[in-house]
Amino acid sequence: MLTALSIRNIVLIEALDLAFGPGLGVLTGETGAGKSILLDALGLVLGNRADTALVRAGEEQASVTATFEFAELPGGLAEALEDAEVELEPGEALIIRRRVKADGGSKAFVNDQPVGVALLRTLAVSLVELHGQHDDRGLVNPRGHRALLDRYAGADVAGVAMAWDDWRKAGAKLAEARADIEQAKLDQDLLLAHLAELTAIEPEAGEEETLANARSDMQKGEKLAGDLEDLRTVWDGSDSPLAALRVAARKLDRIAPEHPLLAEALGALDRAVIEAGEAEEKLQGAAEAMQHDPAELDRIETRLFELRALARKHSCQVDDLPEVMQAMRRKLDAIEQGDADLADLEAAERKAHEVYRARAEALHATRVTAAVRLDEAVAAELAPLKLDAARFRTAVAEQPEERWGASGMDAVEFLIATNPGADFAPLNKIASGGELSRFILALKVALAEQGGAATVIFDEIDRGVGGAVASAIGERLARLAGEGGQLLAVTHSPQVAARGRTHYMIAKSSEGTVTKTSVMLLDAEGRQEEIARMLSGAEITNEARAQADRLLEGV
Known part of the structure; x- marks a missing residue:
């Protein structure tokens, strides 16, 4: 007062x-x-x-x-x-x-x-x-x-206010669900088209890096093809340096017991033959890895172009395309499930309305x-x-x-x-x-x-x-x-x-x-x-x- x-x-x-x-x-x-x-x-x-x-x-x-x-x-x-x-x-x-x-x-x-x-x-x-x-x-x-x-x-009045709040919230959920389903149905055709496009390509996580490395190796192999061919003559044929080295090792093996220095020489020559053999294997592996196959190179480049184009289209990284596909499938599943959920929300809204009306x-x-x-x-x-x-x-x-x-x-x-x-x-x-x-x-x-x-x-x-x-x-x-x-x-x-x-x-x-x-x-x-x-x-x-x-x- x-x-x-x-x-x-x-x-x-x-x-x-x-x-x-x-x-x-x-x-x-x-x-x-x-x-x-x-x-x-x-x-x-x-x-x-x-x-x-x-x-x-x-x-x-x-x-x-x-x-x-x-x-x-x-x-x-x-x-x-x-x-x-x-x-x-x-x-x-x-x-x-x-x-x-x-x-x-x-x-x-x-x-x-x-x-x-x-x-x-x-x-x-x-x-x-x-x-x-x-x-x-x-x-x-x-x-x-x-x-x-x-x-x-x-x-x-408090009981009526509580029932009004429940009815209003139930109505808001129903309206939101209807709007979501309506929007999803408008997007459904586009989702199906996008999903079909992605499914046709079926992108895989990590695929971009693998393809890019393979393409890089092929491009290097094309550039180094002459040098690799020249190196092959060192090992290929009976008159190659490596063949001669092996013949020398066999001859030395027969006389090595005659003197310690001959034995040491044989050991060094054996190591050289072994190292040369390893070098031959690595050069062969490199040659195979960088083997230039025009058809395969074209396939890899086409695949990379398609993957990167889809990534730009969906505003994501290439490695994220599989998750984009899964998200689209979930949205389509939600559209199918939406009608069932909508029926439950409509029933809840009707019940809340009846409770409010009775109290009012x-x-x-x-x-x-x-x-x-x-x-x-x-x-x-x-x-x-x-x-x-x-x-x-x-x-x-x-x-x-x-x-x-x-x-x-x-x-x-x-x-x-x-x-x-x-x-x-x-x-x-x-x-x-x-x-x-x-x-x-x-x-x-x-x-x-x-x-x-x-x-x-x-x-x-x-x-x-x-x-x-x-x-x-x-x-x-x-x-x-x-x-x-x-x-x-x-x-x-x-x-x-x-x-x-x-x-x-x-x-x-x-x-x-x-x-x-x-x-x-x-x-x-x-x-x-x-x-x-x-x-x-x-x-x-x-x-x-x-x-x-x-x-x-x-x-």
């Missing part, structure tokens, strides 16, 4: 520090004293537009600081602060400050951390609910009517039943508030399927008819501001709402009424404030003022050319005097004081 409000240099207010407590607090004062200035100042910290006209004449800037304290931080408020990365320790006060410069521009702070004005508007929903002559938020806004009815009915229909029935009870409760509050000719109706309309959502299938709106025979119309279309405020009061009493803003403000809800009606308004305001709540009422009615737990008097004074607005927290004697003034006017009589005492004693 709002516990403190500090105002500096706002219009006629030079410096003002107010403390607020729980229960019903009333603000009174003569017309033109500056009650609207107080609400305008509070509106700044709630995110209203920063009008430079609010800055007190002759000052460079104005500021407003509001302090809110909570036994437990409301969920919506906690989420908004977390999203904005504003830390608030348990039990710590929430302090909102807004500064406006006379030459334009404003800055906002939450617990001394700079924030955007949009955050203030978000926080305002959980902090202050203002009902006045031109109210366009709170209970007047149809956007919140469904949630209010659900809270009144104790409806299972149950929620619809709960809302319709609760709407009747709420209409009766509001109707019981209208007559004491001098709205006995008016009628209230909670319209629960089932929407077409394309407008269903996490909150069910219904649109909910509070409607009123102010005169007999008149058509029902939305709350925000009512002609009289005073009637609107009393309708809102009746609705809030009927709802006994616990989940609204921490602080509720009614601005001149008693406009145009008096006597028993004003007394009924005061009684309901006090009841609505209860023990733990906080409700502030700007009022001209002594009957309403007498119901306040705390009473603030707003006054305007002038010294020369300087006019100031001040606010004073009244004690018991001050309350009697202010209520007597409200009863009698400019001259406070003893009779008015006695009547003020009776009003105060009556509460």
